[in-house]
Every structure is written in C-alpha cells, then in structure tokens.
Amino acid sequence: MSSKVLTKPLGDVPVALPPLQRVTLTINGAEKQLEVAPWTSLLDLLREYLDLTGTKKGCDHGQCGACTVLVDGKRINSCLSLAVMQEGKEITTIEGLAKGDQLHPVQEAFIEHDAFQCGYCTPGQICSAVGLINEGHAKTTEDIQELMSGNICRCGAYVGITAAVEQALKVCQSNAQ
Amino acid sequence: MAATTYVGKPISRVDGRAKVTGEAKYAGEFNTAGLVYGYVVSSAITKGKITKIDTSQALSIPGVLQVFTHENAPRPAHFDRSFKDDDAVAGAPLKPLYSPEIGFSMQPIALVVADTFEIARYAASLVEVEYKAEKPETDLTSKPKGHKAPKGKSGFTPPKDRGNAKKAFEMADVQFEAEYVHMPEHHNALEMFSSTVLMDEEGKLKIYDKTQSAFNSQKYITQVFGLSKDEARVVSPFVGGGFGSGLRPQYQLYLAVMAALELKRSVRVTLTRQQMFSLGHRPATLQTVSLGASEAGALQAIKHEALSETSRGEEYTEVIVNWSGSLYQCDNVKLDYYLRNLDVSTPMDMRAPGAATGVLATETAMDELSYKLGMDPLELRLLNYAEVNQLEGKPFSSKALRECYAQGAERFGWSRRNPVPRSTREGTKLIGWGMATGIWDAQQKKAAAKANLSVDGKLVVASGTADIGTGTYTAMSIIAAETLGLPIEAVTFKLGDTTLPEAPLEGGSWTVSSVGTAVQEACEAIGKKLFKLAKKLKDSPLKKAAFEDIAFADGRIQLKGNPSASVSIIETMRQTGINYIEEETTALPNFLKQMKYSRNTHSAVFVEVEVDEDLGQICVRRVVSAIAGGRVINPKTARSQILGGIVWGISMALHEESVLDHDFGRIMNHNLSEYHVPVNADIHDLEVIFVEEHDKIVNPLGAKGLGEIGLVGVAAAVGNAIYHATGKRVRDFPITLDKLL
Ligand code: FES
Numbered sequence A: 001m002s003s004k005v006l007t008k009p010l011g012d013v014p015v016a017l018p019p020l021q022r023v024t025l026t027i028n029g030a031e032k033q034l035e036v037a038p039w040t041s042l043l044d045l046l047r048e049y050l051d052l053t054g055t056k057k058g059c060d061h062g063q064c065g066a067c068t069v070l071v072d073g074k075r076i077n078s079c080l081s082l083a084v085m086q087e088g089k090e091i092t093t094i095e096g097l098a099k100g101d102q103l104h105p106v107q108e109a110f111i112e113h114d115a116f117q118c119g120y121c122t123p124g125q126i127c128s129a130v131g132l133i134n135e136g137h138a139k140t141t142e143d144i145q146e147l148m149s150g151n152i153c154r155c156g157a158y159v160g161i162t163a164a165v166e167q168a169l170k171v172c173q174s175n176a177q
Numbered sequence B: 001m002a003a004t005t006y007v008g009k010p011i012s013r014v015d016g017r018a019k020v021t022g023e024a025k026y027a028g029e030f031n032t033a034g035l036v037y038g039y040v041v042s043s044a045i046t047k048g049k050i051t052k053i054d055t056s057q058a059l060s061i062p063g064v065l066q067v068f069t070h071e072n073a074p075r076p077a078h079f080d081r082s083f084k085d086d087d088a089v090a091g092a093p094l095k096p097l098y099s100p101e102i103g104f105s106m107q108p109i110a111l112v113v114a115d116t117f118e119i120a121r122y123a124a125s126l127v128e129v130e131y132k133a134e135k136p137e138t139d140l141t142s143k144p145k146g147h148k149a150p151k152g153k154s155g156f157t158p159p160k161d162r163g164n165a166k167k168a169f170e171m172a173d174v175q176f177e178a179e180y181v182h183m184p185e186h187h188n189a190l191e192m193f194s195s196t197v198l199m200d201e202e203g204k205l206k207i208y209d210k211t212q213s214a215f216n217s218q219k220y221i222t223q224v225f226g227l228s229k230d231e232a233r234v235v236s237p238f239v240g241g242g243f244g245s246g247l248r249p250q251y252q253l254y255l256a257v258m259a260a261l262e263l264k265r266s267v268r269v270t271l272t273r274q275q276m277f278s279l280g281h282r283p284a285t286l287q288t289v290s291l292g293a294s295e296a297g298a299l300q301a302i303k304h305e306a307l308s309e310t311s312r313g314e315e316y317t318e319v320i321v322n323w324s325g326s327l328y329q330c331d332n333v334k335l336d337y338y339l340r341n342l343d344v345s346t347p348m349d350m351r352a353p354g355a356a357t358g359v360l361a362t363e364t365a366m367d368e369l370s371y372k373l374g375m376d377p378l379e380l381r382l383l384n385y386a387e388v389n390q391l392e393g394k395p396f397s398s399k400a401l402r403e404c405y406a407q408g409a410e411r412f413g414w415s416r417r418n419p420v421p422r423s424t425r426e427g428t429k430l431i432g433w434g435m436a437t438g439i440w441d442a443q444q445k446k447a448a449a450k451a452n453l454s455v456d457g458k459l460v461v462a463s464g465t466a467d468i469g470t471g472t473y474t475a476m477s478i479i480a481a482e483t484l485g486l487p488i489e490a491v492t493f494k495l496g497d498t499t500l501p502e503a504p505l506e507g508g509s510w511t512v513s514s515v516g517t518a519v520q521e522a523c524e525a526i527g528k529k530l531f532k533l534a535k536k537l538k539d540s541p542l543k544k545a546a547f548e549d550i551a552f553a554d555g556r557i558q559l560k561g562n563p564s565a566s567v568s569i570i571e572t573m574r575q576t577g578i579n580y581i582e583e584e585t586t587a588l589p590n591f592l593k594q595m596k597y598s599r600n601t602h603s604a605v606f607v608e609v610e611v612d613e614d615l616g617q618i619c620v621r622r623v624v625s626a627i628a629g630g631r632v633i634n635p636k637t638a639r640s641q642i643l644g645g646i647v648w649g650i651s652m653a654l655h656e657e658s659v660l661d662h663d664f665g666r667i668m669n670h671n672l673s674e675y676h677v678p679v680n681a682d683i684h685d686l687e688v689i690f691v692e693e694h695d696k697i698v699n700p701l702g703a704k705g706l707g708e709i710g711l712v713g714v715a716a717a718v719g720n721a722i723y724h725a726t727g728k729r730v731r732d733f734p735i736t737l738d739k740l741l
C-alpha cells in the first residue's frame, strides 16, 4: 500500500522580505538603536545580533523557560516576543545582573547550592527567580516551587534551585529593608 | 588537615561563575562575522520515497544561498565504515541527503542555507516535497517476536545461562511471572543539537559541536569528508546536557560541515526542539520476568526476556537482561534478548542504557514476588543477596549494597512500614512506600592528560574529555590540586578540544575513573620531577628522603613524618632556574588486576508516594537513595548527579513517553509541553546518602563513577510505592493517572 503525500506552502508566497524596522531598547542599562526585521524574536535578537548568548533557546515555543529575561523588571519568555514589540523597554539579561565583579544574590545562591549541572537552563532560572522576587508573591517553599515551574531543568537540579531561590529571596528582602 | 586536601570535600563548581553569568558558551553560541545559517527540512512521512522536491521558491528568497537536497548535495564518502563513529552499532549509519528513500519520521531531507536564521527558516517552509508514502511499522507490541540480539558494541555480550531455569521455575514452590512495557523516551537535553563550523582563510575548520566527545566528532568528520585532523579541529567547552545523546555525532554536524565546505563559508546548523525527536532515543521494550522461589523466599529460578526496537538500518543493543543474572544469588538463570527492526531512527544510549530498562522490570517483579510470599520486599532482597557475581563467576571488587540497604532503610524509616497495601491514608490521599535496588558498571578506559606547572605556581591540566554537567572541570581540578598540594584556585582544567590529549567518550560513568587517573598520573610525574629538583637545593631538608617519604601540601614538598621539614614548590623551581614542568601521560586500566573482579556500583532506593484516591494524581513525596559508588571526589557535584538521576527515575516512572501514531509512524508529542518531564513543583524531598566503599581495584583513585547509578532502580521503587499505596499494579510505564482509575 502506498499513497501520495504533498507538502507545500499554504497560499501565495510573499517573496519580498519585510523591511527592517527601527527599534530603541535599553539592554542591561545601555540604550541601543537597532534595525531589525519584524519577524526577529527578542531571543534571536539577543543571541544572533547582539552576541548576548547568555540567554538560551531550549524550545522557541514558550515551553521551557530557558529564554527568560526581564522586561521592565518582569520575567518573560523572550522567544515569544518579537523584538519590535519591546520599543522603549528596559531589558535585563543574565549578562546584566551582576554589578561588576559582584554577583547578584540569586547568582551567588545558585553557585552555593549547586543549583545546576549543565548550566543551560541556568540563565533562565536565575532571571525567572529575580522576576519572582520582584513579584513578591512567594511566601513558602511550595510557592517558590510552583512559581519556578515555568523553567524546565532537564538535569533535574530542582532541589538546589529551590534552596537557592529561597536563600536569595531572604537576602533580597533583608537588603530591601 | 592540610589546606590543599580537596578530595571528599564539597567544592563549588569551578565553572559555576561562567554558568551563572552567561559567559559559558555552548556550541551554537560562537558568533563570527559572515556566519550563515542552515535550517533543516524534515521528512513529513515515515516510510517511502521522495518523488519530487522543488526548491525554486525557497531559492528565490533574497538571502538564501543554497538549498541542499539528495539531488544536489555532495556524497563525500561511499562506504558505511566511513560513517562509523566510536559509538556506532552494527549496520549502516544514516547518510544525510544521499538518497530519496525515507526510513524514519522527520528524517532530514534538505538543508536551507541563508544569511540569517529567520530567512533560512522561512525558506525551509517553501520547499515543496512530493512523496510516495508506504505504511510504516512502528509498533513494537503488534507482533511480539524479533531476532536474537547480536553481540554488539559497548559491552553487550549475550549473557550465559546457568543451571536449568525452565525446570527450576516449574518446580518452585512459588512462581511469579509478568510482562512489563515501556515506550520510547527521548533525551531532550535542554540545549538543542548545534554545530558552528568556522572556516579560516586556508579553508581549515574549527567546529564547535555539541558532543560528549570532541574526538568522536572529529573522527567522523575526517573519515567522511577526507579531511586531516589539522583541517577539522573540534571544540566543545560546554555541553547543555547529553544523557548519552551526544555519544554519536548527530546529523546537524554532518550538514553544517557539508555546507561549509561546499559554500566556503562559516555555517551554523541548530536543530529545533521538534527535530530533537528525530534522533536516537531509549528504545521501547517489552519484557517478561519469571521468578521462582522457595516458600522461605530463596530464589530458585530467574528468567528474563526482553524485546527491544531498533531501526531498519542499524542493530542497536544495550545491556538489558544481563543485570538479572548479577543482582541476586540464584543458580538457575535464563536471559534472552531480542530485537525487532522498525521504521524508527536508530535508538541510542540514554542515561543508564539497558539498566534503567532491565532493572525496572526485575525490581518490580521482585516486589510482586515479595507480596506473593508475604515477605517484606527488603527482607526478600537481603535473603537473596549476591556475595559474588554469578553471571561473571567473579567476586565483586567491592560491594557495600548491604550498607546501602541498612542506611537507606534507617533514614527512610522503613521498619515502620505497614506491609498491607492500601493501608495508609491521609484524608483522600493514599500513602505508599516502596523500594528497589540499583546496579551499574564501574569501568575504566584508556585516557591521556597533560599538566603544566609554571614557576608562578599556576597549574594547567588538560584532557580532551567533556563536562556535560557532570562536574568534570571541578573533579579534575580537585584531583590535580590535591596531587600537587596546590590551592585549587591555582589550577585551570581544559577539556573539549581535539588539540588536547585524547580522552574516551564521556559516558558510561567512566570519566572520573579514566580521565581522573590520567590527571593524577600526569601530576604525579610533575611531582617526581619537583622532588628531584628539591633534593638538589642547597641545605635541602629532603636530601635523604625517598619519594615515598614525602607529601605535597600547601604549596610545599614536605616530609611525611615531619611537615616542618619542607621546601616551597615555587622556590624550588625558582632556585633551580626552571620556568615550567610539563608532563603528559596515558593511563591504562590495570587489566590483569581488574579482570579477576566484577566491578559495579550499587544503590538502594526508598520512595514514598501519595495518590489521590479519586483523581489518581500521583506525587512522589520523599526519596532516599543510598549509593555505593566508591570514593566520592566531590560530594557537592556528586550529590547533584544523584539528585538528577532520581528526577530522571521519577520521570521514567510517571512522565516520559514519546507517543506514536502508528498509522503514520509519527511522534505526536514532539515538544516540551506534551512530552512531559518533571518541573520544579513535581520534585519534593530527595535525600542522597553516600555509603563508604573502599576499592583499590577499580582504579588508583577508588572512584567508581556516578552518572548512571542515581537513576537505576528509582522508577521501580516509585511503581512499587504506588502499588503499596493503591493495591493496583501498573506494569505499563509511565504510570499515568488514567491507569490508576
Ligand atoms: S526557548 Fe523560550 S520558552 Fe523555551
């Protein structure tokens, strides 16, 4: 038994590429004026055009959290956002968390609790944790576990991640007082 | 204790800072001016033939450089053997874009290369393909007979039977037999396969590849494309998870190199998450385990038969049934292993390949037998404890499994267990306790390393191994620092580069034992030279000492009995006018010594689950895993490895399954939202115990390797706990809630 299968594009194919658009973003404190194609995701902009490869791609579909960055302090999946949608926004990536040599408390805690193995989910986990702390909703360990569940760690470093976020949350709260 | 003793102390990862700041670069992250992007087009059918492929629309898009298909792609090598890598199995490996034939779902059929990733991706969607499709066969359970598995690579030898298992089973007081099934699983490391091929002006390639062995990728590329080693350097400093999937070169490597050579450009090819399901995987397996025992519980017969899937082209084998001949004392054992060729991509080693599968069946069957006997599951295992490995007819080099059982049970509180299934509840939650045993190999392979100590006190150690999250950078730095008595901050360890001394594939839990031994030997060789120099110093307190009398600690060479009689390492080099000392060694296992013993790691796993009585929802509340893995070099990263293994075991028991539509032979859940792996909220209280075990046979370090053992047995223990909670036995993994309702 055999059958014919055809895969081809649906409808008419636009052959001219869309023109580049100007966008102004503040990335890790530095203002950047960029010409980007409208179909470039924020994630690809960071990784492929700005060499900020600390932000990772694990699925490109909003399913793993590896691409988490902070936009005006809120955590988002950068693979689900087009760069041009972020006009005027302040973006913080993993490269922008430390102050000089001084690591962010979340980064310190991740090292201390060995909250990673391969490290590929780590930038996303850390940005997500910073976002979680900013949100101020997490009160218990269970809250942290639930609110960190958008970030998959295939190495299974969750015990360390939870402990690290718990510690960093306390440090950040006491720093804020 | 001297400040420079590190082995056995919890040390934070030396690459930790690079990983938390985003500085650690993975294969697809090396950018260069003029880099172009390849995007793979995957077959829309599972079996059949491409009858027409039209790339004209794709090629008409500005920025598209080329579209490679079987019609225009080069065929650099003819013979199968050119495509055989160090982890290849018997048969014909995939030759990408060689022919219009389609042998598995999502087989690569074209590569679009363009100036940007977005253009390549868009143009890939414009490639029109016409296929003649045939009905694929992908269901292992449909026709449960295969052929005997051939003797294969990576240690699979058909196990020898002993006694007469058939007769002993028939005669046994108590008989138990059941069939166990689990579906395919895909590694799904979080980093997708990627190769960045940089071409210099002379046309030489520097290839950043996601791999568990830079040397294996280089071997493959040089064989296939007829390049010299100098023309194809492979580099891989960080790997975003491997779990075995990086043991063989994947097709993005071939495609990226092919495109770079054809177009004379630097090229990157990264797979999509969907395409990560078109690669090797843990094969679906059907198993039958039969256990015969006396009324008192002594095992009299073990029969274990497995049927696994493999592809049409290659005979993938793993060690599934052999473990059942080693785990327990039993005089009548029959072990059989069959393969069936299906229209799937060739399976691959996936964390604890074979053991994860085989021990799942055996350890579930042992649990089932314990209920039939009315015996405590731990009692049953202790009663049948194997003092020697009957399968190999050898004693174990060391085996602290008894201590694992004792310490694990104690910490878990096993003695308080009510033996009756479905006897414990908290409100609507049923609570259950289960346990299982784990086993894996402790192997050592040939490995080379070099070390260079300079007069400023900096030690650079190198070996072309990999760190896939296993903590290799840190473990090797620890071994080097301790051997020469230097602060760990003075040590830099380099890996993942074919210009470094050659190391074996990073897998099988043998990296610490193999590369660690080489690192230790290279550093010892430096130590010997230092000692000679130190003796020559004016008024040297070591003048009369022999090498055995001295120790390296705190940056000094000192007399063992009298540490105040010492000289500084840096001073020794300075005063003797030596700028650096470099040594390279190749460490070989001591075969003669090792041959006489079975060398294994063991574990005992205890699990508590709660199951919602009405909804069937399962939660693993508590796991205690007691590990006998020889000497632990770095308890901090070692614990993480075991914790990761436990998470993988929970995942195998409850979550992971690549679900196939057998009408089309396609995987239906090829993404990270429908292919379930545990998230943070799924993981609760996990505890790891390292049981003391001294072993001078496995290697001079006494370390057995911990990459796999953490996973083996966990899924069985979870399933056993679910039975204890609910009184319902599920033999079809993963145990999803629908199977409990
Ligand atoms: S890459 Fe964005 S969520 Fe996975």
Ligand code: FES
Pocket (backbone or CB within 6 Å): A115, A116, A117, A118, A119, A120, A121, A122, A152, A153, A154, A155, A156, A157, B190, B240, B241, B469
């Ligand atoms: S550390 Fe490897 S995926 Fe999280």
